[in-house]
Amino acid sequence: MVRRDYEDDPAAPAANSLVPAASVVVVDGAGRILLQRRTDNGMWALPGGAMNIGESLPDCAIRETREETGYEVELTGIVGTYTNPRHVFAYDDGEVRQEFSICFLARPTGGRLAVSDESTDVRWFEPDEVDGLPMVSSVRKRVNDWRGGTGPALR
Template sequence: MGRRDYEDDPHAPAANSLVPAASTIVTDDAGRILLQRRVDNGMWALPGGRMEIGETLPGCAVRETREETGLDVEVVGIVGTYSNPRHVFAYDDGEVRQEFSICFLARPVGGQLAVSDESTEVRWFAPDEVDDLPMVSGVRKRVNDWRSGAMPAIG
């Protein structure tokens, strides 16, 4: 299913859904960050997705990371909360989702890198390699918040 991201766009469709979600910044011992190239928009992104009934947000982050990258991870912190009502995701099926996500910091504890049906590529990047990658602004904000080392403003 295709997806289009809108942020601070006056022509964006109105949101019709709000779904709790988690994303994960996974770093290895060399300080590299794990990213996946998404099937639905061709952009580089963090692993993540919608929370399922019966799971916690950190559990969602762990599950989504395993499903999308093949790695088992341990959550070690929180990068930030992201709930900009002017950032929506429009899906081909008519859903227009308002952003609501917690971004966690995690480290790998097992598994092997693998693409999923949601990705075409999964790779480790040095932090300075990320700047030139095609990435939606919301993902770039999370990466920049992590690189700055400061807890971002909640919002």
């Protein structure tokens, strides 16, 4: 499914759904960050996605990371809360989603690097390598909030 991100864009379509979601900044022992290249928009992103009924948001973060990257993780903190109503995702099926997203901090505990049907590439990056990667602004905000080390961010 194709996705288009709109942020603070007056031409954005109106949201027709609100979805709780999790994203995860996974950092290994060397201080590198785990990113995936998404199939729906070709951009680099954090692992994450929508919460399922019957699932907690931390469980969602762990599941999405495993599904999208091949790694098992332990959550160690929260990077921030992201709820900008002027940021929507328009999908080709007509859904226009506003997310309520918590970005967690995690460390890998097992598994191995693997792509999924949602990614074309999964890699570890040094923090300074991230600046040159194609990435939507909302993901870049989360990465920058993590790099800034200022604690939980409210967005």
